[in-house]
Structure formats: C-alpha cells, structure tokens
Amino acid sequence: MEKRRLYMDYSATTPVKKEVLDEMMPYLTDYFGNASSFHLFGRETKTALDKARKQIASLVNADPNEIFFTNGGTESDNWALQGAAFARKNKGNHIITSKIEHHAILHTCEYLEKVHGFEVTYLDVDADGIVDIEQLKREIKDTTILVSIMYANNEIGTIQPIKEITEIAHEHGALMHTDAVQAAGNIPVDVKELGVDLMSMSGHKIYGPKGIGSLYMKKGVRIQNLIHGGAQERRKRAGTENIPAIVGYGKAAEIAKGNMESHISELTRLRNKLIDGVLERIPHTRLNGHRTNRLPGNANFSFEFIEGEGILLLLDQLGIAASSGSACTSGSLDPSHVLMSIGLTHEWAHGSLRLTVGDFTTDDDIDYILENLPGVIERLRSFSPLYQTYLKEQKNK
Numbered sequence: 051m052e053k054r055r056l057y058m059d060y061s062a063t064t065p066v067k068k069e070v071l072d073e074m075m076p077y078l079t080d081y082f083g084n085a086s087s088f089h090l091f092g093r094e095t096k097t098a099l100d101k102a103r104k105q106i107a108s109l110v111n112a113d114p115n116e117i118f119f120t121n122g123g124t125e126s127d128n129w130a131l132q133g134a135a136f137a138r139k140n141k142g143n144h145i146i147t148s149k150i151e152h153h154a155i156l157h158t159c160e161y162l163e164k165v166h167g168f169e170v171t172y173l174d175v176d177a178d179g180i181v182d183i184e185q186l187k188r189e190i191k192d193t194t195i196l197v198s199i200m201y202a203n204n205e206i207g208t209i210q211p212i213k214e215i216t217e218i219a220h221e222h223g224a225l226m227h228t229d230a231v232q233a234a235g236n237i238p239v240d241v242k243e244l245g246v247d248l249m250s251m252s253g254h255k256i257y258g259p260k261g262i263g264s265l266y267m268k269k270g271v272r273i274q275n276l277i278h279g280g281a282q283e284r285r286k287r288a289g290t291e292n293i294p295a296i297v298g299y300g301k302a303a304e305i306a307k308g309n310m311e312s313h314i315s316e317l318t319r320l321r322n323k324l325i326d327g328v329l330e331r332i333p334h335t336r337l338n339g340h341r342t343n344r345l346p347g348n349a350n351f352s353f354e355f356i357e358g359e360g361i362l363l364l365l366d367q368l369g370i371a372a373s374s375g376s377a378c379t380s381g382s383l384d385p386s387h388v389l390m391s392i393g394l395t396h397e398w399a400h401g402s403l404r405l406t407v408g409d410f411t412t413d414d415d416i417d418y419i420l421e422n423l424p425g426v427i428e429r430l431r432s433f434s435p436l437y438q439t440y441l442k443e444q445k446n447k
C-alpha cells in the first residue's frame with residue numbers, strides 16, 4: 051500500500067495552486083523581458099507587473115500605488131521596522147511590539163536595540179494570546195515612533211484587535227505596522243478600515259510561490275529604503291522584479307479574494323471537527339489560542355507529560371506532516387516564546403503540536419488524524435516518567 055502523505059502544515063507554507071502555476075508559466079519562457087526595458091519584451095512584463103499589483107491591492111482594499119513587491123514576509127517586516135525607525139529617529143527612539151511576534155519582527159527589534167540604540171517595549175498577551183491594550187496605553191509615549199503588532203499569530207492563530215491598536219498609535223503620533231503574513235488571503239483584511247500605515251504580506255502562505263511578498267505603505271507615509279540599487283518599485287525597492295513569482299502571487303490573491311467566504315467556512319468546519327475530536331478523545335490536552343477568534347485553519351494543542359518532538363516523529367512515520375510549537379527542531383531546547391507568553395509552563399509548552407488545515411484538506415484527512423493521534427499520544431505517555439508518576443499518584447489517592 052502506498053504510504054499516506056498528509057499535509058497538515060499550511061501555516062508553514064502552501065502548495066502553488068494549478069491555476070496560479072498556469073498563469074506563471076508563460077512568464078518563465080515566452081514573456082521573460084526585464085520590466086524596466088523600453089522595448090516590447092519589457093512592456094509585456096510591465097503590464098503583468100501592473101496587473102498583479104492591482105490584484106494584491108484589491109485583496110486588502112489598498113490603492114495599487116501603495117503596494118511594493120518584496121521577496122517575502124521577512125523582508126517586508128525588516129523594511130517596515132528598519133525603514134520607519136531610521137526615517138523617524140529625529141522624532142524619537144521608542145518602538146512598541148508584542149512578545150508573540152514572528153522572529154522576523156523580534157530579531158529585527160533586537161537588532162535595532164543592540165546596534166542602533168532604539169528602545170523597544172514588548173507587550174504582554176493574555177491567556178488567549180491577545181495583546182494587553184491597557185499596557186499599550188500605559189507604555190506609549192511622545193517618543194514612540196512605531197507600533198508593530200501582528201494581525202494573526204502563526205503558532206496559535208489568535209487574531210488581534212488591529213483597528214483599536216492603530217487608533218491608539220495614531221493618537222500618539224506613532225506609525226502603525228501589522229504583520230499580516232498569516233492573515234491576508236485567509237481572512238478579510240481591509241487596510242482602509244484598519245487605518246494601518248504599513249502591512250506585510252507573503253505569497254507562499256496563500257497558494258502562491260515562495261520568495262515573493264509585499265509591503266503596503268499608506269499614501270503619504272515615508273520610510274527609508276532597505277534595499278538600494280536601481281529605480282524599481284518607484285525608487286523604493288531596488289532589484290529586477292521576479293515577474294513569474296509576482297504574476298503567481300497576484301493570481302493567488304485574486305483567487306483568495308474570490309473564495310474568501312467558502313475558504314473560511316470550510317476551513318473553520320474542518321478545524322472545529324479536529325479540535326473537538328482531539329479534545330474529546332485525548333485526556334490531559336489543552337487547546338492553545340482563542341477558541342473562536344483564531345485563523346480558520348489553525349489548531350494548536352498541548353499534551354501534558356510528553357514532548358512535541360516525539361509527537362512529530364511518530365506522526366511523520368504515519369505520513370502526517372505537522373509542526374511543533376517549540377524551537378527544539380532548530381537546535382534550541384527553548385520552548386516556544388508564544389506558548390510561554392500565554393502562560394504555559396515549560397512542561398505544557400514542550401508538549402505542543404500545531405496542525406493547520408488548508409484548501410486541500412478533506413474530512414477523510416481529519417478522520418485519519420483522529421484515528422491515529424490518540425494512539426501516538428498514548429504510546430509516548432507510556433514512556434513518560436512524568437506520566438507514570440502521575441498515574442501512581444492517582445492510584446494512591
């Protein structure tokens with residue numbers, strides 16, 4: 051029997067949809083011109099570039115002139131933070147972010163602190179992962195030049211009240227950036243409604259190719275350039291445009307916009323089936339993140355008495371591709387900064403598992419997980435000294 055290949059890691063990346071690939075292909079062969087060239091070949095790709103910019107803008111209700119292509123979410127985050135910090139350093143040196151941001155934000159903040167002397171406040175979050183608004187109000191000051199809070203968390207899926215946070219930032223004259231890499235294309239995002247100044251997006255989270263993304267920059271907002279060179283992207287982001295990837299990203303955005311309602315309802319249904327099934331079948335389990343105010347495809351669990359890495363290994367043997375919340379796989383034994391920030395103990399944080407569903411997930415996939423996961427957890431617990439101690443304690447009660 052052929053081994054099952056079940057992908058449950060759509061928050062890490064998504065496959066390129068067939069319609070997206072079809073749109074990209076001619077731009078690798080027939081239409082290969084440099085979009086800056088004057089001749090016909092250049093004009094062909096320039097037209098494709100303009101079309102994709104409109105498709106991305108339309109997904110988030112921006113003006114096409116407010117969209118700048120980058121090589122992905124990480125570059126967009128770096129550009130927003132460094133660009134805003136360096137452009138506004140005469141006004142102040144204070145930046146506010148949260149403790150649960152992606153490392154593209156956290157490590158850029160550390161760099162701005164250590165190398166350039168900026169002061170960064172990292173806001174706490176509550177047990178569901180929602181940013182502490184009262185703390186934001188207390189910490190924001192005249193020298194605050196930028197607030198950067200992610201729209202939806204990549205580990206636990208929690209969605210932040212970005213509009214409210216933006217209003218507070220603006221009342222104090224600070225720019226507002228949101229990392230919408232996990233949100234845009236997955237849930238409705240409207241930059242006008244939110245009022246944000248800067249917003250990061252990425253192609254490979256929405257069934258587009260990898261290595262392409264964008265930064266939304268509200269009309270009138272000025273930040274410094276990050277990448278220097280030619281005059282591309284209206285002199286703001288140098289480098290010959292990756293037209294096939296941009297065309298694919300544009301098409302993916304168009305599809306995401308058209309399918310938004312059915313995408314949300316179907317993913318939410320599958321995710322709820324998974325969450326309910328896991329909590330029902332496996333004792334000593336908790337769901338991390340807000341029960342309902344979360345990304346439609348995200349489920350994140352912690353299983354008491356065991357380690358996330360063991361779960362991943364056994365699931366991998368069953369053909370199930372999942373992700374753990376902890377950073378152990380990357381060589382560090384530290385548990386996830388997100389799970390620690392929502393108040394989990396080291397033990398609970400180490401036993402975490404993220405399962406994210408997407409457009410190609412089926413009921414049969416969820417059933418397969420619900421059939422197999424309880425056995426995996428049971429097996430790992432049978433080797434766990436912590437679990438054996440717990441059982442003995444229960445017996446002696």
Ligand code: PLP
Pocket residue numbers: 061062121122123124125127152154200202203204229231232252253254261262263
């Ligand atoms: N921000 C968030 C919230 C993410 O989830 C990711 C990717 O996992 C990134 C930024 C980085 O995006 P990219 O992989 O396009 O560089």
